[in-house]
Amino acid sequence: DQQVKQNSPSLSVQEGRISILNCDYTNSMFDYFLWYKKYPAEGPTFLISISSIKDKNEDGRFTVFLNKSAKHLSLHIVPSQPGDSAVYFCAASAKRNTDKLIFGTGTRLQVFP
């Protein structure tokens, strides 16, 4: 069963607008979440993380929101730039118990001019 789900395989956004990438999880033990960006032919790049004791974390143009009751997190990119076009993965871990990391299947973001 897929414990971390990214239900939108792709997303297209105009340059300068907000991109919102969503991620849902089923395991209530997950307490730490990360987002990664991946360009073709490269390894993933770490973007931002959030602990379950917070509901928001911000780093420049990237903000992650966590809604524990809904088991949902989202990554907001504002403003979106063409260089943001990539595949985005969310990942989760029950860090208090294990260092095992579970990834979603990814969302391909395309930012057009």
Added chain:
Amino acid sequence: EAQVTQNPRYLITVTGKKLTVTCSQNMNHEYMSWYRQDPGLGLRQIYYSMNVEVTDKGDVPEGYKVSRKEKRNFPLILESPSPNQTSLYFCASSLSWGPQHFGDGTRLSIL
């Protein structure tokens, strides 16, 4: 330059022929881990290591072995590769928990 280096980058081999994918990092990181990426399945963690001689299974460890004898190296070993291990593999490292630096990947094809 801080980097995670994987070798080889590409390999085509046959079922049952043991192979090793090397991973080396020059950042003195404690944490290292291995992942595979498959279409429609995203990234899946194979093994991780929190320090020298400390390793543990990730989400899909079957058919793989790892060792961490030195802090900088974390090789992935396929003792008897099978076609279902054809995939794109990534090694990663970080100073603390949560992979932060990834290698450029190794594409394995097992016939």
